[in-house]
Amino acid sequence: GALSVGLYSSEDPLVLLAADTVERSVFNSSSAWVVEFYASWCGHCIRFAPTWKELAGDIQDWRPAVMLGVLDCAEKFNQKICSDFGITGYPTLKFFKAFSKKPDDGIRLFHHGDDIRSLRESIITTMERHEEVWPPTCPPLEPISAAEFHGFFRAYNVTYLALIFEKEDSFLGREVTLDMLQFENLAVRRVLKSNEELVRHFNVTTFPSGFLLVNNGSCSIIPVHMDSRPLYTDFLRRLPGVMKGNTFRPTMLPSAEPQTTTAPWRVADRKKLYMADLESAVLYTLRVEAARFSHLDEERLSALKQYVTVLVKYFPGRLVVMNYLHNLDLWLRPRTNVSQNNWEEALRNKAELPYARLPENPLWVGCQGSKPELRGFPCSLWTLFHLLTVQEALLSPNHASPSEVLPTMRRYVQYFFGCRECAEHFEGMAAESMHKVKNKDGAVLWLWSRHNRVNARLAGTASDDPKFPKIQWPPQDLCSSCQIIINGRRMWDEREILRFFKAYFSRHNIYLDFIK
Numbered sequence: 001g002a003l004s005v006g007l008y009s010s011e012d013p014l015v016l017l018a019a020d021t022v023e024r025s026v027f028n029s030s031s032a033w034v035v036e037f038y039a040s041w042c043g044h045c046i047r048f049a050p051t052w053k054e055l056a057g058d059i060q061d062w063r064p065a066v067m068l069g070v071l072d073c074a075e076k077f078n079q080k081i082c083s084d085f086g087i088t089g090y091p092t093l094k095f096f097k098a099f100s101k102k103p104d105d106g107i108r109l110f111h112h113g114d115d116i117r118s119l120r121e122s123i124i125t126t127m128e129r130h131e132e133v134w135p136p137t138c139p140p141l142e143p144i145s146a147a148e149f150h151g152f153f154r155a156y157n158v159t160y161l162a163l164i165f166e167k168e169d170s171f172l173g174r175e176v177t178l179d180m181l182q183f184e185n186l187a188v189r190r191v192l193k194s195n196e197e198l199v200r201h202f203n204v205t206t207f208p209s210g211f212l213l214v215n216n217g218s219c220s221i222i223p224v225h226m227d228s229r230p231l232y233t234d235f236l237r238r239l240p241g242v243m244k245g246n247t248f249r250p251t252m253l254p255s256a257e258p259q260t261t262t263a264p265w266r267v268a269d270r271k272k273l274y275m276a277d278l279e280s281a282v283l284y285t286l287r288v289e290a291a292r293f294s295h296l297d298e299e300r301l302s303a304l305k306q307y308v309t310v311l312v313k314y315f316p317g318r319l320v321v322m323n324y325l326h327n328l329d330l331w332l333r334p335r336t337n338v339s340q341n342n343w344e345e346a347l348r349n350k351a352e353l354p355y356a357r358l359p360e361n362p363l364w365v366g367c368q369g370s371k372p373e374l375r376g377f378p379c380s381l382w383t384l385f386h387l388l389t390v391q392e393a394l395l396s397p398n399h400a401s402p403s404e405v406l407p408t409m410r411r412y413v414q415y416f417f418g419c420r421e422c423a424e425h426f427e428g429m430a431a432e433s434m435h436k437v438k439n440k441d442g443a444v445l446w447l448w449s450r451h452n453r454v455n456a457r458l459a460g461t462a463s464d465d466p467k468f469p470k471i472q473w474p475p476q477d478l479c480s481s482c483q484i485i486i487n488g489r490r491m492w493d494e495r496e497i498l499r500f501f502k503a504y505f506s507r508h509n510i511y512l513d514f515i516k
């Protein structure tokens with residue numbers, strides 16, 4: 001049966017990598033590798049997965065010259081290796097040329113939009129830019145010269161040579177070359193429009209167009225009259241004597257069993273907040289998100305200090321957790337530079353002090369999703385920050401002074417939130433209107449309304465949990481007075497929203513269910 005790991009399955013034509021296999025797969029490999037480092041909870045990764053699968057299917061015949069892999073950085077077992085590869089946001093696509101030696105050899109693969117064409121082209125361009133180590137199974141992709149053409153059948157023992165005449169910026173010739181790499185008895189080369197000698201020799205006037213040469217001296221036009229990779233590939237694959245060689249058979253590398261024991265369903269009441277979710281958010285931010293960086297300094301360190309200080313001030317946690325955060329805050333304050341090791345050590349040490357502890361593993365209750373990749377961390381992060389804005393409004397009597405929670409959240413998201421596209425969206429909203437927020441009640445309302453904007457944008461997309469559809473919140477059954485009808489139109493009543501938030505996000509509404 002198919003093995004599912006994170007967002008992918010063993011039936012997808014790509015390699016499911018894990019902490020114990022990624023290095024032996026990617027390093028010293030005679031293939032170039034393109035690896036998607038993702039986090040299964042990240043909405044953009046969920047929406048990107050179908051594109052990556054489609055790409056894997058589309059270029060599966062480019063194997064073994066180009067191999068596609070995926071690695072789920074949200075899996076606890078993989079967190080350390082993702083940090084070793086310098087992954088700080090998801091999804092990150094990295095290209096490893098053949099015979100790469102170390103994580104640093106990975107090159108960020110840039111692409112425009114999520115269409116597989118731009119991904120394919122980007123893979124080719126990146127390969128060409130790093131051609132000093134060419135995968136041995138990959139045919140040359142550079143244009144053929146007139147001299148090479150004239151001596152071709154003397155140099156290569158093949159029956160056919162397909163020439164694709166095209167403009168410089170066309171990818172057709174290179175893609176067809178890669179599509180045909182597993183097939184024997186045929187070579188494909190591109191000829192540039194600027195190669196006047198060959199263009200004249202074949203009397204080519206349309207680009208692209210193709211010619212088929214046979215080693216017995218015959219030459220014919222390839223009957224494809226448009227810029228269509230599948231039509232060219234299809235024609236060439238049907239030629240007599242052109243057959244798939246047995247050069248490539250995908251092998252599955254043995255990998256440690258991913259820890260995908262499905263959690264028991266925990267029944268939650270949506271009128272309540274659960275301490276398990278809130279502590280899990282704190283745990284994940286500190287132990288996973290902040291631990292991804294090899295160094296914390298300057299702005300990033302200052303954002304982290306501000307975050308921990310705000311937790312100490314406003315998080316209504318259990319005594320052991322508050323002690324832990326307090327110790328961490330004291331440790332962090334005087335530092336100007338914190339290495340990853342310092343940070344991990346500090347997180348461990350603070351738990352050794354008496355009555356100071358953070359849970360070991362995240363546990364989602366109100367934020368549990370109907371599938372392991374849905375809800376969880378991002379849900380708990382929203383909940384935590386709503387809670388903090390409300391606690392600040394309740395605790396500091398001076399309502400005229402500005403919120404410190406909101407700018408803290410902004411910096412947290414900017415410097416640490418692993419879903420980078422989420423962070424960009426959020427920063428867009430913050431830059432547009434956060435400066436207009438005058439006081440703490442305003443901060444509560446700002447976060448409420450921006451979260452609803454995000455809900456509206458995401459409703460019905462792939463990261464929407466069908467069991468917990470994204471709605472404009474709070475719904476009628478949680479707060480019937482929050483919406484009023486004016487002139488037949490349903491409107492929010494902000495005073496009622498504030499009243500409701502101060503009750504819903506109060507410490508009395510936090511339940512300790514499932515916490516041991």
Ligand code: FAD
Nearest residue numbers: 043044375378379381382422425426448451452463468473
């Ligand atoms: P969530 O939206 O996570 O909400 C959690 C809980 O908060 C809900 O269950 C509900 O009880 C409550 N709630 C809902 N709305 C409100 C509200 N308006 N005010 C107060 N409480 C509310 N995903 C993307 O795919 N693209 C993005 O651009 C993106 N941006 C994000 C930005 C930030 C800062 C964060 C924290 C997350 C972002 N996400 C994004 C993730 C996405 O918003 C959800 O968190 C995720 O899909 C999980 O959804 P959920 O159904 O658990 O509800």
